[in-house]
Amino acid sequence: QKQLVESGGGLVQSGGSLRLSCATSGLILDFFVIAWFRQAPAKGREWVSLIDTADDETLYSDSAKGRFTITRDNAKTTVFLQMNNLRPDDTGVYYCAARDRFYGKGTQDYEYQYWGQGTQVTVSA
Numbered sequence: 001q002k003q004l005v006e007s008g009g010g011l012v013q014s015g016g017s018l019r020l021s022c023a024t025s026g027l028i029l030d031f032f033v034i035a036w037f038r039q040a041p042a043k044g045r046e047w048v049s050l051i052d053t054a055d056d057e058t059l060y061s062d063s064a065k066g067r068f069t070i071t072r073d074n075a076k077t078t079v080f081l082q083m084n085n086l087r088p089d090d091t092g093v094y095y096c097a098a099r100d101r102f103y104g105k106g107t108q109d110y111e112y113q114y115w116g117q118g119t120q121v122t123v124s125a
Helices: none
Strands: 003-007 010-013 016-024 031-037 043-054 059-060 068-072 078-083 092-100 120-122
Touching: 003 092, 016 031, 016 092, 016 120, 043 078, 043 092, 043 120, 059 068, 078 092
Parallel strands: 010 120
Antiparallel strands: 003 016, 016 078, 031 043, 031 092, 043 059, 068 078, 092 120
């Protein structure tokens, strides 16, 4: 059974940092693209970043570029999202998701097959 479990969310002041983790099981990361999405209250899911662990190629949304960094561990079971210089508009539930890399690197939520339960990030002004 393929599972993704996020952790690391919390409450932080504007300008602070958080490191999110996405622990995976039941899937071989080399065969998947892992992405982070977020959903603010009353808004749709927004793509934040992705990593293709087969070649470590990474992509970032304009909002995340320069502030967030996506990495994976050497065992290729966990993907991290280091978030620095957080702003109130980064508030939301952050989800990691997996997509078969055969289909390419997607940035739309409907392109991803497997999802975690999400972790809440709240940034106070």
